[in-house]
Amino acid sequence: MDLFTKYYSEWKGGSKNTNEFYKTIPRFYYRLPAEDEVLLQKLREESRAVFLQRKSRELLDNEELQNLWFLLDKHQIPPMIGEEAMINYENFLKVGEKAGPKCKQFFTAKVFAKLLHTDSYGRISIMQFFNYVMRKVWLHQTRIGLSLYDVAGQGYLRESDLENYILELIPTLPQLDGLEKSFYSFYVCTAVRKFFFFLDPLRTGKIKIQDILACSFLDDLLELRDEELSKECQETNWFSAPSALRVYGQYLNLDKDHNGMLSKEELSRYGTATMTNVFLDRVFQECLTYDGEMDYKTYLDFVLALENRKEPAALQYMFKLLDIENKGYLNVFSLNYFFRAIQELMKIHGQDPVSFQDVKDEIFDMVKPKDPLKISLQDLINSNQGDTVTTILIDLNGFWTYENREALVANDNENSADLDDT
Structure with missing residues (x-):
């Protein structure tokens, strides 16, 4: 302490005038210029x-x-x-x-x-x-390169900034040479949406450049510079031309009235067309819609959530839909609310309904929440079973696959054995 006091006094210069001392502190804050400056x-x-x-x-x-x-x-x-x-x-x-x-x-x-x-x-x-x-x-x-598109100069990119970056990047990616220019805007929207869905969970409309660099998405995007990229890699890369055309093609196929938007009835045909009406109702209640219909950007969030159900951002999306009382946790009531719709679909398809009590016990056993009566988002993430739980509650085909998983595995083993014999 004596040593510190000595050096501090020397640095201060022994000035009796405190105001003069404060003037020696270097300026560390610079106000950002206003729009009219x-x-x-x-x-x-x-x-x-x-x-x-x-x-x-x-x-x-x-x-x-x-x-x-x-x-x-x-x-x-x-x-x-x-x-x-x-x-x-x-x-x-x-x-x-x-x-x-x-x-x-x-x-x-x-x-x-x-x-x-x-x-x-x-x-x-x-x-x-x-x-x-x-x-x-x-x-x-x-x-x-990313900082050049940071219009605000604050270390983050807004949606429009990232759109400009990717649009100007397209001509430098040989794997996108075949894209029609008329499709560019849809491609950019598809690519940008993945960044914002996973890196902007609070929906602030901006992403830190550091976060963009830290994730693998940019690596996947720049992988398209490889002229000899395999077909398998293209199919698994969200940013590839085949992947973007697949997603947009699905959207167009669902849009039966060709108005550029999806109604709840049109969205119900997504995938195996076995998602429950109760779940679809929640999608249209919670997600951004226009006169009760979903645009392409909202559809992309929906697809990213369903195709990446193990990821925390996707589970956050699904959890918001399942949390019907907006309490921040799932209880027996909310689980029963969604599973009743699964039971009704089972009756319609001539299947014997499964007891909710059994399913409820299985879900709690899988998740092992801190509170034995409540499942939080963090519980779902920590359990590594969030994708299974959400699938059981929203999709009849997903529930059937889960219920018959042992028989399906045994069947796969038999088929493999038959192939080996031949």
Whole structure:
């Protein structure tokens, strides 16, 4: 404390005038210019552009990356592990000295230790290190690229900002070469919706650039640069042309009156057409509709929730629909409310209705909530059974599959055995 007081007094300068002392504190807050302060806004935009250009010049270009690879390869230390060239810490530092100032941040003891695993000679893989550098450079490049669309300059993108980014990205993605320009707006809407559905759970209308970089969606989108992307990868990639056309095609097929919107009756034919009317009523009560009909953007949220039921954002969407009393938890009443509709569908299809008491007990056994009488959203997420629980309550086909899961597994095993015999 004595030492602190001494240094503090010296820094303060022994000034008797407190106001004079406060004037030495550097300014740390700058008010954002108002909409009518055009000159200040232009100045801020220009300064941000200059800053981003400077940051971009600090990154390694292709030639510098190639030079780094040659230096690493030249300083490798035998023996190789399989086909992996290795380098020790001494040579690692030598490469750092020769690679230039832009590479300095990568050649630290901390980075080396991160990549050091079980090599008995205390070396790291040259390829792993180079991939680490490439990934870092890519992240910074992408961060700068996204920041150019950050109109507010606050580190987040609004829906319109992300739409502009993806629209201008389309011509650089060979896998989207076949898309008709008339479909671009629907493609952009489809792509943007996934970002906002999962990264903006509170529906604020904006996403942090850091969150975009941290998730895998951007990797999936930029995967479309690969001209030889397999058909299987395209089918599982939400951002691919086949996937976007599939989702939009389903929407058009459901829209029987061709008015560009979906009524509850039209949506009821989604998937296997076995979702209950009670659940569909809740969809139209809680989701944004126009004169009682659903637009494409709202439909995309619906599809993303149903196709990703294990994800917390999808479970949050489903939980809001199942929580009919808006209490923040599901109780026996709300479970019974939805399951009665399943029982009615079973009667209509000539099936013997299953006892709600049995289903209720199974659900609580699966979830194991903290409160034995209430299931919260967090309980659903923690249980890793949220997708099964929601399926049981909203979809007859899903419930039937769950009820007959053992017979279906046995049948699959028999079919596999028959194939092996042949």
